[in-house]
Amino acid sequence: MSFTTFLKSVPAFRSLATREVERLSSQCEPVAYPQGQQIIRKGDPGDAMYVIRRGEVKVPIVDEHGREKLVIRLGAGEFFGEMALLTGEPRNADVFAETEVECLVIRRKPLQDFLHKHTGVASFLTEILGRRLLEGDGIRTVGKYRLVGELGRGGMAHVFEGLHPQLNMAVAIKMLSHELVYDEEFASRFREEAKIMAGLKHENIVEVIDSEEAYATFFIIMEKVVGTVLSRMIDTRGVIPFDETRRILSQLASALDHAHTHGIIHRDIKPANVIIEESGRVKLMDFGIAKTQKEAEQEDEDIVGTAEYMSPEQALGRKMDGRADIYSLGILAYEMLTGRLPFDSPDPYEILRRHVRDEVPSPKLLNQRVPDDLAELVRRACAKKPEDRFQRCADIVKFLQQDAPAAIDLSKARAKVFTVIYDPEREEQVTGLFRRALAEARKIRGARISISDMNRIY
Incomplete structure (x- = not known):
């Protein structure tokens, strides 16, 4: 053999x-x-x-x-x-x-020299380390952090759950794949991500707590966020309710405005990088390909990002600023309102060409129920020319607040109760009835909805 x-x-x-x-x-x-x-x-x-x-x-x-x-x-x-x-x-x-x-x-020594020339081979080190970190009798620590389990993995990094030793607090530990460690440019970018995120303190941005270098790779220690990734929410629910869409977009715009104010452009705004906590608070994640404003002012031969959400200037490798993130946020809004992307193809280059060449269609063409204000948000955010878009994410926050429902005056509020007493054999029909009623109720701006389920009646 x-x-x-x-x-x-x-x-x-x-x-x-x-x-x-x-x-x-x-x-x-x-x-x-x-x-x-x-x-x-x-x-x-x-x-x-x-x-x-x-x-x-x-x-x-x-x-x-x-x-x-x-x-x-x-x-x-x-x-x-x-x-x-x-x-x-x-x-x-x-x-x-x-x-x-x-x-x-x-x-070890000849292998180190070899891996700098053939970085792809180094991924076996990540596989080995991942196993050792999770074995019952394995190393189980990264620097001063104790590992508890694995949260997820992708092509560029593995993410583990860990425990902060002094605060006894759960953290997320992001480990860079070894094949990228030997790519000096990417390793430098990973270190830069830690610095960038550590400097961004905002309630809607995942907080970086620390960083470590160990086991021939790099780790970023972040707050552990428990919630639902927006991409999964869209896959499961299709169209996101309009008031909820406004709340998510407003928080994301606030997070991006904070990043842009500090001279950072995210460059990879997409549902997979957004997580929604049970409380409804939104967290923006993954600044792995972020650039400083100074870096973004240089034209780039390498097109980095996610084709489906990329602005025309990013797709062309041209100079960019925070308005590139605004375009991506508009595409994300379109997807939340329709359950689909405006441009989709198995060929990423065809998607990029369409972002450069074709106008983003109105979400109303796929979903006639989309409110005018959200359709207008998509139109303005996704203008081909940056100067025709919202100029700052703070403008998006203000735009969404203008059409936000006023707070309910509880002293004048009214409530109606709808009770159905039924045979358990009719459970499916009754569930369908409540789903339809809930869908209609959500169209009432400002309404607060509560459903109770009493399994026994005395």
Whole structure:
């Protein structure tokens, strides 16, 4: 069996493309060990990872008095010494060949040089570290933070739940994928994200608490937000009720106005980067591709962002300012009002061309019930020329407040009660009735709606 075929059978390397595994196999040195030979000595420098190709090793685990308390045995397809590639720290256990053993040895120093040239190969380090951080007997810490579990993962980062040691407070810990660590430009951008977010203190922006560098990568420690991601809300509910849409847009505009005032352009406004807490408070997340106003004034050959929400000037790589975020916010508003995107195609370049060339249609064409003020918001926010849009996000907040329903004077308020007593067999029909009634009630500006469910009547 070739090194490439063997490595592809090992779970830690399965996520790598065949080409990347072939490159990694070029860094593997086959070494055979006779039965009983000590392969790793506790306290020795950590300089290599070992992948067992054939045979079995044993790892005695001892207590603080040096007494053996258990023995871990590893066989073909398993590996040991992997933390050497991430930290280079001294070995914390002995390893012996239980039988004749053949290992593929990946040495730390040449691998580091290799990964700077072939960054994609480094993703296996993220896979290994992710497992070690979550194992019951794993490392379980990042700097001073203790890990509790995993919250999610994507192509660029993994997010873990952690615990702040002094405040005993739950936090979210965002870990940059190793393949991006070796991309110096992206690693620099990740560090910059931590600085940018740490400087933005606003109730509608996820707060950055700290940052750490460990295990050959970078971590951003943020407040943990519990709620529903707006993209999931749209997928589940389709059209978002109009008053709720106004509340969400107003809070997002407020968050963006704060960022723009501090010279930061988000550049990736989309539902996946917005979370709604149970209280209704909105949080804007992920400043991973944000730029300072000074940086954004330079034309950019690399088009970075999400095609479906990108402003014409961003799609063309031209100079931009906060009005690019306003365009994206308008696209987001369109999606909330219709449940669909104005421009959609399997080809992202076709989407970008349409953002540059085609006017964003009125949301009323898909949903005639869209109020005039929200249709006008979309029209103005999504103007092709930045000078024809809202000029500041504060203008959007003011625009939405002009048409907001006045607070109800409870001393004069009226209430009506609608009670249905029914046979449980009619549950589906009654539920449908209440859904229709609720949908109609939500059209009444300023109305507050309450539904109670009494399972037993005495």
